[in-house]
Amino acid sequence: MQNTYKTFLAILFFLSLALGPVLAQEKESELSETPLTSIEKRAIEKYLGDSDKPMFRYTGKTKIDKEDVVDGNLVIVDGDLKIHGAVRGDVLVINGDVSLKDGSLVDGNVTSIDGTIRQSDNSRVRGNQLETRAKNLYAVNEWDEDLGRHFYSSSRRGHHGPYSTLPLRHVDESVILSYNRVQGVFLGWAIPKRISGKYDLLTVHGFGGYGFKEKSWRYEIGADRWLFDQTDYRFELGVKTYDLTDTKDDWLLTSWENSLSAVLLHRDFQDYYRRSGYELHASQNLSIYFKGSLAYRNDDYESVVRNTNWALFGKRDFRENPFIIEGNMRSLYGELYFDNRDNIEEPTRGWYAKMGIETSNSKLKSDFSFNQYTFELRRYQPLGRYERFDIRIKASTAVGEVPLQKLNQLGGVGSLRGFSYKSLRGGENAFGGDRMLLANFEYNLNPRAWGGSFLFFDDLRYILFVDAGNVWNRADYSNKDNWNAGFSHLKLKDMKADIGIAFSTLDGNARLSIAKRTDTNRNSVLLIFRLTKPF
Numbered sequence: 001m002q003n004t005y006k007t008f009l010a011i012l013f014f015l016s017l018a019l020g021p022v023l024a025q026e027k028e029s030e031l032s033e034t035p036l037t038s039i040e041k042r043a044i045e046k047y048l049g050d051s052d053k054p055m056f057r058y059t060g061k062t063k064i065d066k067e068d069v070v071d072g073n074l075v076i077v078d079g080d081l082k083i084h085g086a087v088r089g090d091v092l093v094i095n096g097d098v099s100l101k102d103g104s105l106v107d108g109n110v111t112s113i114d115g116t117i118r119q120s121d122n123s124r125v126r127g128n129q130l131e132t133r134a135k136n137l138y139a140v141n142e143w144d145e146d147l148g149r150h151f152y153s154s155s156r157r158g159h160h161g162p163y164s165t166l167p168l169r170h171v172d173e174s175v176i177l178s179y180n181r182v183q184g185v186f187l188g189w190a191i192p193k194r195i196s197g198k199y200d201l202l203t204v205h206g207f208g209g210y211g212f213k214e215k216s217w218r219y220e221i222g223a224d225r226w227l228f229d230q231t232d233y234r235f236e237l238g239v240k241t242y243d244l245t246d247t248k249d250d251w252l253l254t255s256w257e258n259s260l261s262a263v264l265l266h267r268d269f270q271d272y273y274r275r276s277g278y279e280l281h282a283s284q285n286l287s288i289y290f291k292g293s294l295a296y297r298n299d300d301y302e303s304v305v306r307n308t309n310w311a312l313f314g315k316r317d318f319r320e321n322p323f324i325i326e327g328n329m330r331s332l333y334g335e336l337y338f339d340n341r342d343n344i345e346e347p348t349r350g351w352y353a354k355m356g357i358e359t360s361n362s363k364l365k366s367d368f369s370f371n372q373y374t375f376e377l378r379r380y381q382p383l384g385r386y387e388r389f390d391i392r393i394k395a396s397t398a399v400g401e402v403p404l405q406k407l408n409q410l411g412g413v414g415s416l417r418g419f420s421y422k423s424l425r426g427g428e429n430a431f432g433g434d435r436m437l438l439a440n441f442e443y444n445l446n447p448r449a450w451g452g453s454f455l456f457f458d459d460l461r462y463i464l465f466v467d468a469g470n471v472w473n474r475a476d477y478s479n480k481d482n483w484n485a486g487f488s489h490l491k492l493k494d495m496k497a498d499i500g501i502a503f504s505t506l507d508g509n510a511r512l513s514i515a516k517r518t519d520t521n522r523n524s525v526l527l528i529f530r531l532t533k534p535f
Contacts, residue, residue, distance in 0.1 A: 039113075040077060042137040043094055047111045048073050053089045061096075066103060073108070080115070083123075090127065094134075100125065113137075176209055179259045181268040181318035183245055184213025184308040193224065211245060213307040218244055234285045243276040245304060248405065252414030257531055266314030269413060269421055273324045273405055274302040289340045295333045301405060302326050322431065325403040327367035331360035341380060346507050346533060348388060352378040361400075370400035372434075373483055378535060386449035389442070392535045396436040397483050398474075407432025408471050410496075413528050415440075416467045418498025418515035420526075424471045435486050437495070438469035440535060446506070463502040463511070468495045508533040 048055065054072035061079040064070060064087065073089040074081075080097045083104040090108035091098065097115040100106070100123035109127035110117055117129050176188035188209020206221040222240030249270040262268040281295035303323040311318075334357045341350035356374045360366045374396045381389045396408050409432045412421030416438070426433025443464045474486030497518045504511030513528040 039134050039137065040075075040094055043092060043111075043113055043134075044075065046137060047092050047109065048075070048090055051090060051108075064104075176207060177259075178255050179263050180270065180272065181262065181306045181308055182214055182272045182304050182321055183211030183216075183218075184310075186211045186218070186245075188218070193222070206240070214245065214304070216245075220244065236283045238281050238283075239278065240281075241278040244274070245272050246275040247272050252412075253530070254532055260531075262311060262318075264312055266311035266316050266318065268318050271322055272304050274300075274304050276300050276302075289338055291337045293335045293337070297329070297331050297333060299329045299331075300327075301329060301403075322404070324405040325368075327403075329360050329368050329403075330364040330366040331358050331368075332364070333358045346509070347380045349380050349382050351380075352376075368401070368403055370398055370402045370406070371483070372396065372398040372402060372406055384449070386446040388444040390440075390444065390535070391442075392438075392440040394436070394438040394469075396434075397486075398434040399481055399483055402434045404431050407434060408436035409433075410436065410438060410469055410471050412526075413530070414534060416469055416496060416498055417465070417500060417513055417528055418467065418517040418526055419496065424469075424496060426471045426473045427476065430473060433471035433473050435474055436469070436471045437490075439467070441466045442502075459506060461504045461506060461508065463504060463513075464500075465502060465513070465515075466497065466499050467515075468497040470494060470496050 044055070051073055055075060056070060056072055057075040057077065059077045059079060061081075062076050063082045064074075064085040066084045068085040070085075070087045070089070074087050074091050076091075076093045076096055078095050079093075080099070081091070081093050082099045082101060083091070083106065084101045086105040086107075088107050091106055091110045092113070093111070093115055094113045095115065096112070098110055098112050098117045100110070100117070100119040102120045102122040104120070104123040106125045106127070109130070110125050111130045111132070113132055114134055115131070117131055119125065119129070174190055174192075176186065176190055178186045180186070186209055188207050190207035191205050193203060193205035203224045204222070205224075206219065208217065208219040208221075210217050220240060220242035222238060224236055224238035227235045227237065247270045253269060255270075258268065258270050277297065277299040279295050279297045281293060283291060283293035285291050301324055303326060304321055306318055306321050309318050336353075336355045338351065338353040341347035341352055354374075354376045357371065359371045360368045362369060374394075376392070376394045378392045379390070381391075383389055398406075407426070409422040409425050410416050411419035411423035416424065424433075425431060426435075445462045445464075447460065447462070472486070474481070476486075477489045478485040498515045499518060500513055500515030502511045502513040509532060511530050511533075513530070515526050515528065516524055
């Protein structure tokens with residue numbers, strides 16, 4: 001069975017390579033079906049309006065390889081365009097640069113709005129070339145500075161707008177479809193939080209849906225209001241109410257990855273509980289990268305059970321869902337968040353840092369009493385055109401009696417890749433630990449660094465990685481009950497570690513990892529297939 005599982009993962013990985021898009025991607029380049037903005041409509045009408053050719057519209061940084069031919073007009077929004085091949089039509093790039101490389105051909109015009117055009121000597125453009133500004137699409141009395149501010153703040157990270165710590169371009173899918181061992185099939189509808197216009201209205205967002213095996217409706221409804229000047233002093237107040245089948249494991253792998261694993265491989269990696277209640281929150285953007293927030297939460301926690309055991313493949317059973325400490329948790333949560341990455345989903349450079357503090361005690365009339373502190377730091381460091389070093393450090397500590405649903409566990413996908421899933425729990429019979437340290441190191445290399453190409457291998461990234469970390473309980477090592485107690489005993493030998501190699505697509509969205517623990521020869525190699533970047 002283990003060999004069958006590994007073989008199936010390998011087949012999935014190589015199928016993802018064979019079915020890749022025609023447009024080669026240096027970062028995300030996606031065919032967009034989102035509504036056009038006012039600026040995009042005007043640009044398309046002015047520069048492509050008389051054309052009878054089909055239009056191909058993409059968002060993000062895009063590259064046309066030498067062997068690629070785009071038979072129609074090409075529109076790129078919020079990203080740079082590199083052309084090595086041919087475009088049998090006009091090229092329009094909105095909020096990005098155009099690079100025409102040696103041997104490239106454009107049959108029509110090339111227009112760059114709020115960008116530049118760079119043409120190599122051995123490239124050909126049979127039409128005209130134009131660099132212009134978005135405001136030139138409007139008459140003087142029609143241009144609205146708020147329109148321009150929204151356009152640029154919603155664009156790629158290379159054109160920073162005010163307060164770009166928020167993923168302004170991210171819009172979730174409206175239809176929610178997932179599968180897990182508690183809810184079975186969950187089908188719902190979402191209203192994403194949208195940021196548009198002058199930001200002076202109440203924004204309502206949330207979702208609702210039904211778990212067919214759990215036989216329960218689940219929902220979240222929120223409302224947010226920005227106050228004061230939204231450009232120079234953006235302050236937000238909000239409230240939400242919810243009834244969720246929730247998990248704390250979404251940092252290890254995404255819900256849709258877990259759903260695929262549950263349906264196809266009979267493996268549900270996440271653990272669940274019911275969380276219902278409401279939250280009041282406020283946030284303040286301190287700069288375009290730096291944000292602080294504070295929330296009051298009133299949550300009722302309940303255990304949930306496994307309700308289904310069905311999957312397409314695999315004769316194993318789903319794990320029983322673990323029980324939690326039930327009760328009413330009233331808490332205050334504060335967070336400082338810093339993010340200057342060049343891309344939120346596939347970063348290639350920049351910093352990410354988050355520090356959170358949650359306190360729950362009898363003064364808040366809570367059934368629980370603890371303070372929990374979490375910290376995460378990431379760095380994406382380019383070492384050259386084809387090399388990058390990524391690092392993540394994550395830590396957690398606490399004061400008081402931390403309930404089971406807040407304890408830390410490590411091992412397997414998303415954390416220590418050479419270990420079985422959640423095998424590190426703070427002790428042989430522990431459900432989790434109130435202390436945790438984790439470090440992940442990845443060296444990324446593209447074979448193009450060696451020059452030339454060989455089959456499809458120059459469209460892969462080779463990744464060498466090392467993971468190290470552990471989970472433990474403060475009470476096993478210290479009689480003191482404060483946030484820094486229980487760390488003084490640590491030595492390097494106390495850290496569990498693994499090493500490995502991974503093969504991923506250029507954007508990192510699909511990868512096969514091969515990991516080995518360094519402390520034993522048992523279970524010597526583990527394979528993990530991911531459809532998102534681990535961190």
